[in-house]
Amino acid sequence: MMALYRLLVFPGFGFLFVCAMLFDWIDRRVIARTQERVGPPWYQPLADFIKLLAKEDVRTEGVHEVAAAGLPIVSLASVLTAALYVPVGGVAAASYEGDLIVVLFLLSVPALAYFLAGWISPGVYSVIGGHRSLLQYFSYEVPFMMALASPAVLAGSWRIMSIVAYQGQATWLALIQPLGFLLAIVGLIGKLKRDPLDIPKAKSEVVGGPLTEYSGRKMAIWHLAMDMQTVVGIFLLVNLFLGESRFLEALPAFPVFGAKALAILLLLSMASALYARLRIDQLANLGWRVLAPLALLQVMATLWVGG
Amino acid sequence: MSKLVVPIGPQHPLLKEPLSFRLTVEGERVTESAMRLGYVHRGIERLCQTRTYVQNIHLLERVCGICSHVHTTTYCRAVEALAGLELPPRALHLRALLCELERIHSHMLWLGVLARNVGFDTIFMYAWRDREIVLDIMEDLSGGRVSHAVNVIGGVRIDLDDAHRDTILQQLDLLEDQVEWLLGVVEHERTLQARTRGIGVLTLADVRRYCVVGPVARASGLDIDLRRDDRQAPYDQMHYEVPVHDAGDVWARTLVRVKEAVESVHLCRQILDTLPAGAVSVRAPRRIPAGEAVTRSEAPRGEVIYYVRSNGSDHPARVKIRTPTLTSLITLPDQLRDVAMADVSVVLSGVDLCIACADR
Amino acid sequence: MGEVEHQAALGKALVQGLRVKFPDVSFREQTMPVDETVVIMPASLLIPAVKVLMDDLGIWHLSTITADVAVDSGGKAETGELIRLLYHFWCGEGVTLCVELPGLSPEVTTLTGLIPGAAYYEREIYEMFGVTFDGHPDLRPLFLPDDWNEEPPMRDSTAKAAAARGDP
Numbered sequence: 001m002m003a004l005y006r007l008l009v010f011p012g013f014g015f016l017f018v019c020a021m022l023f024d025w026i027d028r029r030v031i032a033r034t035q036e037r038v039g040p041p042w043y044q045p046l047a048d049f050i051k052l053l054a055k056e057d058v059r060t061e062g063v064h065e066v067a068a069a070g071l072p073i074v075s076l077a078s079v080l081t082a083a084l085y086v087p088v089g090g091v092a093a094a095s096y097e098g099d100l101i102v103v104l105f106l107l108s109v110p111a112l113a114y115f116l117a118g119w120i121s122p123g124v125y126s127v128i129g130g131h132r133s134l135l136q137y138f139s140y141e142v143p144f145m146m147a148l149a150s151p152a153v154l155a156g157s158w159r160i161m162s163i164v165a166y167q168g169q170a171t172w173l174a175l176i177q178p179l180g181f182l183l184a185i186v187g188l189i190g191k192l193k194r195d196p197l198d199i200p201k202a203k204s205e206v207v208g209g210p211l212t213e214y215s216g217r218k219m220a221i222w223h224l225a226m227d228m229q230t231v232v233g234i235f236l237l238v239n240l241f242l243g244e245s246r247f248l249e250a251l252p253a254f255p256v257f258g259a260k261a262l263a264i265l266l267l268l269s270m271a272s273a274l275y276a277r278l279r280i281d282q283l284a285n286l287g288w289r290v291l292a293p294l295a296l297l298q299v300m301a302t303l304w305v306g307g
Numbered sequence: 308m309s310k311l312v313v314p315i316g317p318q319h320p321l322l323k324e325p326l327s328f329r330l331t332v333e334g335e336r337v338t339e340s341a342m343r344l345g346y347v348h349r350g351i352e353r354l355c356q357t358r359t360y361v362q363n364i365h366l367l368e369r370v371c372g373i374c375s376h377v378h379t380t381t382y383c384r385a386v387e388a389l390a391g392l393e394l395p396p397r398a399l400h401l402r403a404l405l406c407e408l409e410r411i412h413s414h415m416l417w418l419g420v421l422a423r424n425v426g427f428d429t430i431f432m433y434a435w436r437d438r439e440i441v442l443d444i445m446e447d448l449s450g451g452r453v454s455h456a457v458n459v460i461g462g463v464r465i466d467l468d469d470a471h472r473d474t475i476l477q478q479l480d481l482l483e484d485q486v487e488w489l490l491g492v493v494e495h496e497r498t499l500q501a502r503t504r505g506i507g508v509l510t511l512a513d514v515r516r517y518c519v520v521g522p523v524a525r526a527s528g529l530d531i532d533l534r535r536d537d538r539q540a541p542y543d544q545m546h547y548e549v550p551v552h553d554a555g556d557v558w559a560r561t562l563v564r565v566k567e568a569v570e571s572v573h574l575c576r577q578i579l580d581t582l583p584a585g586a587v588s589v590r591a592p593r594r595i596p597a598g599e600a601v602t603r604s605e606a607p608r609g610e611v612i613y614y615v616r617s618n619g620s621d622h623p624a625r626v627k628i629r630t631p632t633l634t635s636l637i638t639l640p641d642q643l644r645d646v647a648m649a650d651v652s653v654v655l656s657g658v659d660l661c662i663a664c665a666d667r
Numbered sequence: 668m669g670e671v672e673h674q675a676a677l678g679k680a681l682v683q684g685l686r687v688k689f690p691d692v693s694f695r696e697q698t699m700p701v702d703e704t705v706v707i708m709p710a711s712l713l714i715p716a717v718k719v720l721m722d723d724l725g726i727w728h729l730s731t732i733t734a735d736v737a738v739d740s741g742g743k744a745e746t747g748e749l750i751r752l753l754y755h756f757w758c759g760e761g762v763t764l765c766v767e768l769p770g771l772s773p774e775v776t777t778l779t780g781l782i783p784g785a786a787y788y789e790r791e792i793y794e795m796f797g798v799t800f801d802g803h804p805d806l807r808p809l810f811l812p813d814d815w816n817e818e819p820p821m822r823d824s825t826a827k828a829a830a831a832r833g834d835p
Contacts, residue, residue, distance in 0.1 A: 035432035124313045128332070128648060195426055196498060203320040204424040204652040276498035277426025279649040280335060345810035353821055388700035518729045518784030536759055600700040601761055603730065612755060614733045629731035637787050666810055
């Protein structure tokens with residue numbers, strides 16, 4: 001019974017859904033306020049979701065229907081599965097040694113599904129967007145993985161719960177490995193395809209990218225999967241870099257966790273508002289010439305100190 | 308990699324106006340481009356022949372959605388030259404004031420569009436927020452935000468008193484702060500520069516060959532500005548600089564345009580400070596003496612030229628309009644050759660297209 | 668004022684230069700408001716004249732080309748309509764070269780060889796007035812639809828419009 005509660009309500013699907021809507025709203029609101037706009041009311045993301053569900057689902061000619069419908073579902077499923085292993089305020093639906101690796105791989109599945117969505121489509125914008133998303137994947141994924149590996153190396157465990165606990169004895173890994181934290185944030189922006197790394201879906205260039213031909217329910221599921229991926233990604237970073245702390249032990253775990261997650265969300269929103277979009281070759285340069293060597297440096301430094 | 312033909316337009320999020328490009332793309336490289344115009348061709352030149360001189364003012368105000376005032380100004384100057392009318396200085400000042408406000412409006416709008424197309428929504432929002440100040444000034448002056456209906460043959464139909472002038476001067480102070488702040492952002496923001504530097508380069512030789520005008524030409528080092536070179540009243544009494552840059556890329560065009568907006572604020576202030584007293588219009592005849600006239604004006608996008616021929620009736624026999632966008636369009640195949648797919652939006656934004664102007 | 672005189676001298680210099688080069692051709696010179704010198708010449712001399720403009724006087728900016736339908740007032744009743752092409756140049760002062768073409772099958776050498784920027788202006792005149800430009804690299808309609816097969820829309824608009832209004 002407890003397992004089912006954890007799976008479906010907290011910290012499982014229900015909680016994640018609420019967080020996805022909430023984070024989406026906070027994000028839009030923060031960016032709007034930065035740009036001196038008012039921004040949407042709190043129920044807007046939910047309203048968008050429901051409205052999309054009710055919209056006509058246009059079938060694209062020449063696209064395999066099962067594949068087109070399956071890809072968003074696969075994305076959503078993998079994100080939800082990954083969420084099971086990411087603890088929220090010290091509570092996880094499941095946890096075992098090596099779950100960090102599982103989460104990292106599960107979080108890569110949406111990127112591949114996104115690419116495939118473009119690949120199977122006959123639309124040129126989708127195809128170009130798909131190519132771009134794959135190039136982007138190769139640019140951010142390596143530094144992102146290496147940046148997330150450093151905490152594991154230092155904590156001596158590939159279990160997220162252990163890394164969280166390790167920080168309770170030492171201190172936040174964001175303080176020990178500020179470089180790794182920064183790389184992880186950049187990698188997360190790339191992973192979530194947010195501004196300024198929204199290259200695969202840049203409206204002025206490739207219209208809607210791989211999702212140009214999507215509409216209705218499938219689009220709603222895509223959006224939900226992306227919003228949930230944002231939540232899971234942020235939670236993962238909170239766990240790995242802003243885990244338990246001796247100084248905050250007296251405070252209740254859940255609000256503290258929420259505050260940390262919001263802090264990271266704020267960082268992402270600010271990055272969206274403050275930078276122009278990069279070009280795909282600029283991102284590849286950044287990824288391989290700057291981010292990857294820095295990530296390698298971080299891992300080596302960690303091995304040097306930790307080993 | 309296989310070749311793809313990517314359609315940009317007639318409907319595309321990049322273009323707010325209908326213009327069609329078919330880009331042949333290999334990977335992310337554009338190898339060929341074919342352009343199609345005419346989706347908003349309204350036959351305005353033909354329509355002009357069926358309407359009276361006065362009716363044409365309203366028609367020509369609608370050639371362009373942004374620089375509407377400069378079109379009617381140029382047209383009215385041609386008709387006034389044919390009729391031999393001498394305009395009161397106050398009318399010339401008020402016309403110039405609206406022209407400069409329109410220039411600020413156009414450049415701010417353009418900056419927003421460029422920022423939007425490189426994924427920099429914050430600057431888009433800021434530029435368009437500050438543009439509202441200009442629109443407010445114009446609305447208070449004329450009653451219209453974009454189409455002003457200010458010009459009549461023989462002068463203008465608006466006037467302003469001292470209190471109104473002081474209000475505008477105050478609004479201009481605020482506007483100047485905002486535009487200069489934006490100029491600072493454009494000069495120092497690195498991601499914006501990363502997207503616009505070295506993109507869509509036109510050399511001085513290209514600009515001369517294609518007879519390009521306006522900010523695009525000035526950003527390639529060609530120092531032309533009809534306000535100064537044509538010695539038009541009241542600009543011959545004003546002090547202002549014409550920003551010129553020699554890089555020839557979209558970045559240089561951005562700098563030139565935003566600096567021009569700053570200069571235009573200064574110009575507006577000078578015009579208001581030196582506003583002569585007197586009437587704002589003279590009486591114009593209904594029938595215009597036979598003859599032909601050519602007038603040129605510096606619109607926000609560059610030289611606008613009108614040719615008007617009269618046969619002595621109250622209808623013009625021929626009105627020819629050449630808008631600056633047409634000169635920019637002809638450079639696009641060159642600019643689009645061998646650029647990255649992602650830079651197409653930057654190149655197209657960079658020349659400040661107004662398709663309604665070009666098609667007429 | 669001195670400057671204006673100097674500028675007007677530019678237009679005079681063109682006419683003088685042309686008269687020296689082509690002594691047996693008559694050039695008519697007019698002024699048009701505002702500060703525009705108009706030189707009317709035979710169509711065959713257009714390219715040499717533009718060369719004089721560009722090489723000797725350093726004027727290279729072609730503002731636009733205006734096409735206009737005019738009824739021939741010179742008494743040549745058999746030709747009827749004339750197509751006037753006005754090449755507006757600008758260099759601190761307007762200089763317009765004017766050539767008159769017969770209304771039936773108007774044809775003139777393209778300017779694109781000297782000024783590539785003339786390409787769109789010529790295309791527009793081609794579709795609107797039916798003037799053929801010899802040697803134009805890409806003489807297609809610019810604004811009209813690809814399947815447009817009616818007469819050029821501006822061709823006799825002046826006469827029709829005037830007739831519709833009952834003008835003299």
